[in-house]
Amino acid sequence: xxxxxxxxxxxxxxxxxxxxxxxxxxxxxxxxxxxxxxxxxxxxxxxxxxxxxxxxxxxxxxxxxxxxxxxxxxxxxxxxxxxxxxxxxxxxxxxxxxxxxxxxxxxxxxxxxxxxxxxxxxxxxxxxxxxxxxxxxxxxxxxxxxxxxxxxxxxxxxxxxxxxxxxxxxxxxxxxxxxxxxxxxxxxxxxxxxxxxxxxxxxxxxxxxxxxxxxxxxxxxxxxxxxxxxxxxxx
Amino acid sequence: xxxxxxxxxxxxxxxxxxxxxxxxxxxxxxxxxxxxxxxxxxxxxxxxxxxxxxxxxxxxxxxxxxxxxxxxxxxxxxxxxxxxxxxxxxxxxxxxxxxxxxxxxxxxxxxxxxxxxxxxxxxxxxxxxxxxxxxxxxxxxxxxxxxxxxxxxxxxxxxxxxxxxxxxxxxxxxxxxxxxxxxxxxxxxxxxxxxxxxxxxxxxxxxxxxxxxxxxxxxxxxxxxxxxxxxxxxxxxxxxxxxxxxxxxxxxxxxxxxxxxxxxxxxxxxxxxxxxxxxxxxxxxxxxxxxxxxxxxxxxxxxxxxxxxxxxxxxxxxxxxxxxxxxxxxxxxxxxxxxxxxxxxxxxxxxxxxxxxxxxxxxxxxxxxxxxxxxxxxxxxxxxxxxxxxxxxxxxxxxxxxxxxxxxxxxxxxxxxxxxxxxxxxxxxxxxxxxxxxxxxxxxxxxxxxxxxxxxxxxxxxxxxxxxxxxxxxxxxxxxxxxxxxxxxx
Numbered sequence: 213x214x215x216x217x218x219x220x221x222x223x224x225x226x227x228x229x230x231x232x233x234x235x236x237x238x239x240x241x242x243x244x245x246x247x248x249x250x251x252x253x254x255x256x257x258x259x260x261x262x263x264x265x266x267x268x269x270x271x272x273x274x275x276x277x278x279x280x281x282x283x284x285x286x287x288x289x290x291x292x293x294x295x296x297x298x299x300x301x302x303x304x305x306x307x308x309x310x311x312x313x314x315x316x317x318x319x320x321x322x323x324x325x326x327x328x329x330x331x332x333x334x335x336x337x338x339x340x341x342x343x344x345x346x347x348x349x350x351x352x353x354x355x356x357x358x359x360x361x362x363x364x365x366x367x368x369x370x371x372x373x374x375x376x377x378x379x380x381x382x383x384x385x386x387x388x389x390x391x392x393x394x395x396x397x398x399x400x401x402x403x404x405x406x407x408x409x410x411x412x413x414x415x416x417x418x419x420x421x422x423x424x425x426x427x428x429x430x431x432x433x434x435x436x437x438x439x440x441x442x443x444x445x446x447x
Numbered sequence: 448x449x450x451x452x453x454x455x456x457x458x459x460x461x462x463x464x465x466x467x468x469x470x471x472x473x474x475x476x477x478x479x480x481x482x483x484x485x486x487x488x489x490x491x492x493x494x495x496x497x498x499x500x501x502x503x504x505x506x507x508x509x510x511x512x513x514x515x516x517x518x519x520x521x522x523x524x525x526x527x528x529x530x531x532x533x534x535x536x537x538x539x540x541x542x543x544x545x546x547x548x549x550x551x552x553x554x555x556x557x558x559x560x561x562x563x564x565x566x567x568x569x570x571x572x573x574x575x576x577x578x579x580x581x582x583x584x585x586x587x588x589x590x591x592x593x594x595x596x597x598x599x600x601x602x603x604x605x606x607x608x609x610x611x612x613x614x615x616x617x618x619x620x621x622x623x624x625x626x627x628x629x630x631x632x633x634x635x636x637x638x639x640x641x642x643x644x645x646x647x648x649x650x651x652x653x654x655x656x657x658x659x660x661x662x663x664x665x666x667x668x669x670x671x672x673x674x675x676x677x678x679x680x681x682x683x684x685x686x687x688x689x690x691x692x693x694x695x696x697x698x699x700x701x702x703x704x705x706x707x708x709x710x711x712x713x714x715x716x717x718x719x720x721x722x723x724x725x726x727x728x729x730x731x732x733x734x735x736x737x738x739x740x741x742x743x744x745x746x747x748x749x750x751x752x753x754x755x756x757x758x759x760x761x762x763x764x765x766x767x768x769x770x771x772x773x774x775x776x777x778x779x780x781x782x783x784x785x786x787x788x789x790x791x792x793x794x795x796x797x798x799x800x801x802x803x804x805x806x807x808x809x810x811x812x813x814x815x816x817x818x819x820x821x822x823x824x825x826x827x828x829x830x831x832x833x834x835x836x837x838x839x840x841x842x843x844x845x846x847x848x849x850x851x852x853x854x855x856x857x858x859x860x861x862x863x864x865x866x867x868x869x870x871x872x873x874x875x876x877x878x879x880x881x882x883x884x885x886x887x888x889x890x891x892x893x894x895x896x897x898x899x900x901x902x903x904x905x906x907x908x909x910x911x912x913x914x915x916x917x918x919x920x921x922x923x924x925x926x927x928x929x930x931x932x933x934x935x936x937x
Contacts, residue, residue, distance in 0.1 A: 214530070215743075219532055222743065222748075223510045223514075223750060224511050225852075227508060234509075239508055239509070244498075245494035249491070264717065268716075344682050364717040366718045377731065378680075378723070379733075401703050405703050410726055411726050412726075412729070413732055414725075415722070415723055416718070416721065417721060421672070422673070424599065426601075426635055428473070431633050433640070434639060434674065435580070436673065436677060
């Protein structure tokens with residue numbers, strides 16, 4: 213007997229108290245819990261997202277479409293980022309003021325040339341052949357997101373064109389995530405799951421990487437990005 | 448090596464360790480206050496808790512329906528599913544899968560299931576090095592130590608001890624600790640980051656567990672804080688996940704309940720910093736080979752026990768540890784298992800049986816105060832199961848062991864307890880005898896020992912003997928109210 217058959221046979225023997233006529237649907241699950249915790253206007257929802265993001269030590273910025281390229285350039289410049297990783301499908305105008313050209317990440321950090329914009333970070337476009345070591349040599353990464361959850365201060369990335377592979381938002385030490393508000397913001401976890409496709413690989417991010425393993429003191433950034441900048445862009 | 452002494456003896460040593468007790472007290476009290484605040488934010492907590500329990504019950508009662516569905520969905524998404532009846536089989540499967548890659552190193556996400564089966568040791572015997580990448584697990588691994596808490600396995604260590612472990616041992620496993628390493632949490636975390644990054648960037652094989660598996664979609668879910676999980680789940684070419692069969696949930700929608708219950712119960716956060724979900728493999732993103740090893744290892748035996756079955760609802764949040772007065776004083780090592788605290792006291796004897804002195808003693812590692820039940824996000828009635836398992840230990844009876852129904856004998860060492868209870872039952876049925884006994888006890892007060900002799904010694908070693916009052920209740924009643932109520936006496 214295969215272990216599969218053995219385990220399934222054990223399960224059936226273990227469940228002799230379950231009537232044979234019972235179906236899973238016969239075991240009631242009361243879904244009377246809240247779909248959201250509070251009624252909010254769109255503006256209130258975005259404000260709550262900002263508050264909860266900040267509470268978990270993400271740095272929150274607000275702008276509009278016209279202001280986005282300038283803000284991104286400033287955040288990267290303040291950070292001293294010489295290279296910035298971008299998913300292949302990131303809207304090109306986002307980094308219009310950040311520098312020009314794309315380069316290999318392996319040369320990152322050494323002699324990056326200033327671009328035509330106001331910033332100096334050189335763009336490194338992600339691609340399948342980029343090794344983890346190349347990604348680790350990049351200073352910052354900019355992505356979009358799929359949905360943001362106000363009640364928990366969570367960003368969810370689903371690998372869409374402006375988000376790229378799961379690893380890009382992980383390996384560099386500085387992640388800038390752009391959220392379109394209010395359209396990408398939902399109130400709650402149940403609403404977020406409704407919007408997400410389980411067939412795609414998902415990454416839920418709530419604040420920067422953190423640990424509480426040493427005497428339960430919270431320390432930011434053990435393995436993931438130590439700094440998370442979130443830009444809320446009004447439509 | 449795991450302590451194999453029965454709980455009272457292991458706990459007695461821990462209770463005498465002042466530093467351990469201070470570390471534990473600080474940690475458990477800190478997190479229990481935070482948890483209460485995080486839970487209070489959700490007015491529908493009790494409804495979520497009931498839904499979480501109900502979803503798990505639905506799953507457990509129809510596990511033979513959901514596991515094949517899960518297998519089908521994972522396979523359709525490009526994963527491969529393996530079934531392991533016990534620890535040895537699971538270890539062999541993982542060893543073979545790693546060998547097939549030609550690699551001799553794996554990076555690991557913290558996983559209770561792989562601790563339970565002793566995977567790291569099994570890999571080491573085959574020449575494969577497993578690197579633990581969770582900060583606390585790294586502290587435990589470098590210190591040749593054992594985890595003592597489900598969520599924060601190095602909770603028994605303070606910063607000075609961690610500094611010493613890093614300075615002494617990091618070089619043996621890879622990049623040494625920086626010169627002059629200090630003991631602030633930030634410095635220690637940075638040392639771990641540098642040490643482990645080398646491993647992440649070169650690892651070809653990752654090993655993980657999972658918090659949830661969704662039957663309808665084949666989706667795996669890992670909940671974490673540090674990002675080491677994301678590293679192990681996405682950078683290697685091959686990913687092997689070892690997951691207990693009870694971790695399946697029926698639908699994608701069910702995650703809406705557990706992703707609210709788990710973080711608030713566990714780390715007392717609205718949401719943990721990182722959650723990863725994946726369904727089979729995705730072209731160009733993450734490992735291109737995914738293996739899921741479904742682990743029984745005693746779970747179907749627990750399933751066969753209609754009272755104990757509820758322990759399989761557990762989502763490993765560790766809230767029960769943080770409120771338990773016994774855990775707080777004894778620490779996690781005394782439980783001799785990957786699962787310490789109240790949940791360990793009911794899970795371990797069900798997964799392993801009650802055949803050893805340690806496993807037979809675990810249902811007694813509790814004051815039955817009920818705090819664990821109050822905080823459990825899936826409403827496991829831990830005290831009920833503890834009492835049920837005590838009965839099994841004392842009385843023996845029918846159980847399922849490795850899938851076979853067996854009648855077990857009472858555990859050794861409980862003969863005196865059984866005799867005492869039988870004598871008590873007889874005395875309560877014979878009021879004259881009871882009265883005489885009580886009067887005798889009251890009149891011999893000065894002669895009472897602080898510890899019982901003979902077979903009762905083990906019992907009184909860990910308990911203060913009750914003081915016998917100078918007069919029994921019955922005598923007091925007769926003396927003060929007897930006249931008035933004498934007409935009611937038979």
